[in-house]
Amino acid sequence: MSWYGRWSALPARTPFALATIVFLIGVVLVAVGFATPVVHPHMEHHPVEELFTMRQILLVDREAEEPYRIALGVLLVALLALSVRSRMRTRTPRTGDALLAMALVLFLLSMIRTARTELHYATDRAQWLGFVLVACWIGIQDLPRWMMPMMLVAILYVHGLRLNLLEQWMHRLADEDAAALDIAASFTAGELVMPLVLDEDWLARHRTAYTAIGHHGILFTPRDHLRFRSLRPLDPEVRRYLASPDDDADNVLEHVRDGRFPVPERIVVIGGGGDEGKERLMTELLGERYVPSGGTGYARSWRRR
Numbered sequence: 465m466s467w468y469g470r471w472s473a474l475p476a477r478t479p480f481a482l483a484t485i486v487f488l489i490g491v492v493l494v495a496v497g498f499a500t501p502v503v504h505p506h507m508e509h510h511p512v513e514e515l516f517t518m519r520q521i522l523l524v525d526r527e528a529e530e531p532y533r534i535a536l537g538v539l540l541v542a543l544l545a546l547s548v549r550s551r552m553r554t555r556t557p558r559t560g561d562a563l564l565a566m567a568l569v570l571f572l573l574s575m576i577r578t579a580r581t582e583l584h585y586a587t588d589r590a591q592w593l594g595f596v597l598v599a600c601w602i603g604i605q606d607l608p609r610w611m612m613p614m615m616l617v618a619i620l621y622v623h624g625l626r627l628n629l630l631e632q633w634m635h636r637l638a639d640e641d642a643a644a645l646d647i648a649a650s651f652t653a654g655e656l657v658m659p660l661v662l663d664e665d666w667l668a669r670h671r672t673a674y675t676a677i678g679h680h681g682i683l684f685t686p687r688d689h690l691r692f693r694s695l696r697p698l699d700p701e702v703r704r705y706l707a708s709p710d711d712d713a714d715n716v717l718e719h720v721r722d723g724r725f726p727v728p729e730r731i732v733v734i735g736g737g738g739d740e741g742k743e744r745l746m747t748e749l750l751g752e753r754y755v756p757s758g759g760t761g762y763a764r765s766w767r768r769r
Contacts, residue, residue: 484569491573511575511587520592524630524667532626539619544598547605563601570594637667640735643762644671647732648678650758650765655681658728660716662742663735671734675763684728686712701725713742717749730757731766 514520518537522529574590581587603612640663651657657679659672676683686708701724708715720731731754736743750766757767
């Protein structure tokens with residue numbers, strides 16, 4: 465019997481199953497082959513937990529948005545259950561089923577965790593795209609005419625409430641954002657500036673971007689996904705700083721106290737006031753090598769003596 469005859473005798477789904485298996489094995493091999501990261505990832509992912517809690521639709525704050533994510537998740541699961549029930553009326557394969565099949569493949573791929581997939585947010589991207597494909601598959605199912613418009617209005621209503629909550633929250637942070645932007649006026653062009661973030665709000669870790677906008681020099685922040693290439697290996701102290709968390713105030717203070725390379729011309733302090741002990745320690749350590757040079761309250765500048 466020829467090869468064509470042997471393939472013809474197999475079930476129709478066999479080629480698709482074999483192709484899927486080979487594809488998954490290839491992806492695993494590629495992921496393992498590129499497992500050595502250039503820098504450490506920002507955070508460790510937990511793919512199964514993130515899939516069931518729908519972390520991919522998170523906008524800003526996990527706790528504040530939890531009721532809205534639960535509501536959106538219930539609506540999505542209800543639509544999915546109704547769509548599956550409608551689809552099971554017939555077992556004949558349809559072209560649109562490829563959307564759901566690909567979504568399931570992406571959800572499986574998101575479970576592959578290596579240092580490099582963590583670094584490049586492969587879990588986030590695979591699960592987000594998987595949710596999009598599931599939504600597309602739901603959209604082509606034969607549901608009652610009133611069902612989809614009603615669910616769509618409910619989803620938009622919940623999402624609108626969430627956006628309103630976040631807009632109010634961001635509006636309350638406008639003064640802090642403006643302070644981080646205005647402090648750059650006290651810098652001298654060409655200076656190497658190192659941020660010291662004391663604010664525990666995770667958004668404060670991104671607030672240094674406002675400072676960088678107004679500075680005609682280098683704002684040297686850690687965890688920026690920078691790739692440095694030079695004729696000689698990077699100094700170990702530079703590597704240590706680049707790999708440190710972007711809100712690790714203790715590491716920055718040690719860097720300044722020990723005079724590690726590179727020595728910043730200026731330190732910009734973001735936040736503070738909540739922990740008097742940390743504020744006092746910061747003032748003592750910076751006062752040995754730096755003097756206050758601008759800003760008050762939320763954002764302050766210290767210039768090297």
